[in-house]
Every structure is written in C-alpha cells, then in structure tokens.
Amino acid sequence: MNLKYCPEVIELVGGALGYKPDYLAPEAALRLFEHCRSFLDWEQSLVMVYGKAHPIPRLNAWYGDDNISYQYSGTRFLAHAWTPELKSLCLSLNVQLDANFNSVLANFYRSGSDAMGWHSDDEPELGSAPVIACVSVGCERVLRFRHKQRAAPSFGMPLESGSLLVMGAGLQSHWQHSLPRRATAGPRISLTFRQVFKSVDHIA
Numbered sequence: 001m002n003l004k005y006c007p008e009v010i011e012l013v014g015g016a017l018g019y020k021p022d023y024l025a026p027e028a029a030l031r032l033f034e035h036c037r038s039f040l041d042w043e044q045s046l047v048m049v050y051g052k053a054h055p056i057p058r059l060n061a062w063y064g065d066d067n068i069s070y071q072y073s074g075t076r077f078l079a080h081a082w083t084p085e086l087k088s089l090c091l092s093l094n095v096q097l098d099a100n101f102n103s104v105l106a107n108f109y110r111s112g113s114d115a116m117g118w119h120s121d122d123e124p125e126l127g128s129a130p131v132i133a134c135v136s137v138g139c140e141r142v143l144r145f146r147h148k149q150r151a152a153p154s155f156g157m158p159l160e161s162g163s164l165l166v167m168g169a170g171l172q173s174h175w176q177h178s179l180p181r182r183a184t185a186g187p188r189i190s191l192t193f194r195q196v197f198k199s200v201d202h203i204a
C-alpha cells in the first residue's frame, strides 16, 4: 500500500492516515451518491447488546468479489455482486494506492441522528494490518479518532463530499474511530474498501 497518492499524510503513533479532499470532482461525487442511494441493496443490521437485538443507527450494504463474506456488528454478510460503478472505483483505488481491495462496506447515514460508535476494523478476516480506503459522498461529517491505550484527547477529521481517507496499516491495532451524531445533517454515504482474506473464513 502506498500513501503517496494522498497529498495530506498524518503520521500517528502506530499508523498513518492519508487524505485527499478532491478525490472525486463534485459532479462525480453527486453521481456516485445518487447511484448508491438508488441502487445499493441497503439494510439495517441488528446488533446484540446484553442479549437484546437493536437496529444500528444507519443502513449498510456489502459488495465484493464472489464468495466474500464478512462479520460486522454481529451479523455475517455475503457480499452482493459488484455494481459496475463500485467495481470501477475499487479497481482505480487498487492502482492508485497499490492495494488489493476486494470488497466494500457501504454506510448510509440518513440524517444527523445516524452515526457509528467507537470501534476498530480489526476482524480476523481483514488480516493483521488492514488498510481501509473510505470514499465519502454527500453531507460532510466528522470522523473522530482516539488512541486505544493512551489517555490523549480524541481528534476529528471532517470528511468532505468526494474525499478519500486512507487508514493505513497498523492503525486499527492502536486507534479506534467513530462518527458521532449531529443535531442536523443531510444524508451521507461512505464507501469503505477492504481486503477480506477468504482463507480464514472457516474460523468465523
């Protein structure tokens, strides 16, 4: 993986973030937003908290190569077959970042009440040092980061429509991220490209 594609690189303890605000031109970002909103197979997953199922505060959709499956928020998803738009974005990112993404988890935050809690994307099927590329379209929202062990303050990255944020290798072992609620916000979709290793599927 090569973060040189990103004009802004933020070195953190244990990993780096890369940011490219203008990854997609505004019209391309709008087209991608409309494509995802209209054509992805959105669902609202459930998460188990103390034995009780709660709907998560956002919609999600999982796309990827054949036979890719992924455990997320306590649910196992089998990837839907790529749409041409998502496949072409994945191929471009693989070239630009020298990566091997084979799937994408799409998140749809319908309003400021939709959010994502603190977590690391460190499931075993993502390997020991996952790289995640996140393309944002729609309303700008802030992604917050906090170190897992150090009692340092968290910090936020505003993710503009059309931007690319790359979470580099090592980051998921040392940092958590979250997308807090907002009093008011328009809809936003994030496309988080990942490499899922099929060989560890059987342990899940």
Ligand SMILES: O=C(O)CCC(=O)C(=O)O
Pocket (backbone or CB within 6 Å): 105, 107, 116, 121, 134, 143, 159, 177, 179, 190, 192
């Ligand atoms: O919506 C975002 O920018 C973050 C999404 C995220 O953290 C995830 O899909 O794991």
Ligand SMILES: [Fe+2]
Pocket (backbone or CB within 6 Å): 119, 120, 121, 177
């Ligand atoms: Fe995440």
